[in-house]
Amino acid sequence: MVSHKSKVVRVRSQRQLHYIEPDMHYGNISPSTTREIMFHKMPTSTGEPSVPQPVDRVFRLPKSKSQHHDSENTGSQSPTSPPTSTISNNLHQIETTTKWSTRKKVIVGLIIAAVCIVVIVTVIVTVLLTRQSNTTASTTNTTVVYVLWSFDNVTTDSYGVYNGQLMNSATYSPSSSTMPYLGQGRALSVTAAQNQSFQVSTPFLNLASTSFTIEAWIYSTIVTGDNGVMGQCQCTSCSNQCFFFLIRSSKLYVGFTLNDINGLTTMTVNTWYHVAFVYNSVTKQQILYLNGVQDNIKSSSSAYQGTNGTFTIGSAKYYPSTTFFNGYIDNVKIETLAKSATEILTAASLIAYYSFDSPNPTYDNGPNGLNGSSINAGIVTGRVNQGIQFTGSSSYFQAYGFYQAGYGVNSNKPFSISMWISTSSYSSCAFVQMSTAYNGGSCFNMLGIWSYTGNAAQLVAQGYAWPAIYGPSITLNTWTHVSWTFSLTNGYRLYVNGVYFGTTGYYSYSGTSGVINWLQIGYSFTCSGNYISNAAFQGIIDEIYVHNREITATEVYTFANP
Known part of the structure; x- marks a missing residue:
């Protein structure tokens, strides 16, 4: 056996390394044989003699291949255990x-x-x-659903999805009705005593957990008590699971059960109203509108949660029973979005809008579909996109359905007419008329041009009789915007190019035809009783708006500055 003395190595950590190697034997190498490194502190910086210190740590390292032990020498110390003389109590052995x-x-x-x-x-x-x-x-639908029931002698949805059926012999309004609003269409006619209604069972119309807007025109012969306009109900006694739209004690009443809103305006019988209800899932608001004007608003309202149930028009379930409607309901429109106040006002008050743009230049682009027809008139470049051009007495545009535009069913009711004109002639003429029949009947000229010696192409606006407003002269072949409004409070008002020109002051409009009227643009018939010349307009007209209210000066300015 050959023994080796410890080797001392100085390291950067100012400690000494002592290699303590166990006795070695020649012969087979024990695989567990290791070397041990013992750390000793170095002398202090004061130069004191180096004195061995207690061992801090011991690292056990694998022995090199050149070192051999005789595994057969049973008298030697086990190679896997370090000599007891070199191990202190605080020694930690760590495999490198x-x-x-x-x-x-x-x-x-x-x-x-x-x-x-x-x-x-x-x-x-x-x-x-x-x-x-x-x-x-949970609050919105990714796809907006559109539904429209026109009730023009049909039970189908105009979009072809939510088609329904008449219940208990419900029917339609007369085809020759002289009632305001209906115009050339029809309306659903229901009687409460016979439990009549219109129903859509399939597919399910899902209004749960989303914003939605419901609009309709209604004409009720009874406003006392509860009158069901429409509804959809899953559970009559469950909160937010039963939608109902009623007239209750002469006011609107709408809700989801235990989550309701009351109207503030008193309604009268035998009167057409535009009604609208908006639920906004973002703002958590319920909003009621009557004739385009906000009637009430409720905040912190939970969403409707009904997930099944038939949608009914002419009836509504309200705990604990079903209530029915007496009268007419028309143009029921549902959209799964929250419409703005401006959109609701437009739907309620815009009678017709003619843009004269292709591909259907004579179609009404407003909410009522009062499409017109043109006779010997061409579509040309207009003030906004395209316009309609008139060339003489046999050239005009005509549309039907005007119940409240100066001369119609409603007496002394407000109205407004706005348009762009570009005249190619200084001749006196009429460019807006109203008549009781498509071939004339009783008629009157509303807007025209008056020319005389020293004054060419002066605008003039006049009602059924005096007074009239004479406006400024307009320039040949130049676009001029004209707006004419009426209300009992303000009388007639004339705006030119978006600027207020003049008024008659308070004036009671006496021209009531008692029927739905025809609108003529460009001239068509010879009328009597006013001071606008019975002659044809020559030029281009564009962007005609007809409202059943007196539009504001701000709105006029907007129309004049497209």
Whole structure:
């Protein structure tokens, strides 16, 4: 046996390394044989003699291949156990690791950590997106649903989806009705005593957990008590599961059961009203409109939650029973979005809008579909896109359905007419007329041009009789915007190019025909009783708006500055 003395090595840490090697034997090498490193503190900086200190740590290292032990010498100390004389009580034995092994462990650890981070982030993002998706789905629909029942002698939805059926012999209004609003169409006619209504059972009209707007024209012969206009009910006694739209004690009353809103305006019998209800799932508001004007608003309102039930018109379930309607209901429109106050006002007050743009230049682009026809008139470049050109006495545009535009069923009711004109002649003429029949009947000229010596192409606006407003002279072949409004309070008002020109002051309009009227543009018939010349207009007209109210100066300015 050959023994080796300890080797001393000085290291940067100011400690000494003592290699203590156990006795070596020639022969087979024991695989568990190790070397031990013992750390001893160095002498102090004061130069004191070096004195061995207690052992701090011992690192056990694998023995080199050149060192051999005789495994057959049973008298020697076990190579796996260090000599007891060299081990102190505070000795810790730690197996050393190569640099490459350490690097591998670090790399593997980093990879595992990165994978864990990716997994955690993915899970968190997925959960957040799922929650956001669920929240959105609970309040809004991604696809807007449009429904329109015109009741023009049909039970079909104009979009072809939510078709219904008449119940208990419900029918339609007379085809030759002289009632305001109906014009050339028809309306649903129901009687409460016979439990009449219109129903859509399939497919289910889903209004749950979303914004929606419902509009209709109604004419009730009874406004006392409860009168069901429309509804959809899953559970009459369950909160937010039964939608109803009523006239209750002469006022509108709409809600989802235990989540309701009352109208503030008193309604009268035998009168056409435009009614609208908006639920906004974003602002959590219920809003009621009557004739385009906000009638009431309720905040902090929960969404409707009905997920099944037949949609009915002419009846509504209201706990604990069903209530029915007496009268007419028309143009029921539903959209799964929250319409603005401006959109509701337009739907309620715009009688007709003619843009004269292709592909259907004579169609009404307003809410009522009062399409017209043109005779010997051409479509040319207009003030906005395209306009309609008139060339003489046999050239005009005509449309039917005007119940409240100066000369119609409603007496002394407000109205407005606006348009762009470009005259190609200084001759006196009429360019707006109203008549009781398509071939004339009783008629009167409303807007025209008056020319005389020293004054060419002066605008003139006049009602059924005096007084009239004489406006400024207009320039040949130049676009001029003209608006004419009426109300009992303000009388006639004339605006030119968006600017107020003059008024008659208070004036009672006496021209009532008692029937739905025809509108002529460009001239058609010879009328009597006013001071606008019975002659044809020559030029181009564009962007005609007809309202059943007195539009404001701001609105006039907007029309004049497209």
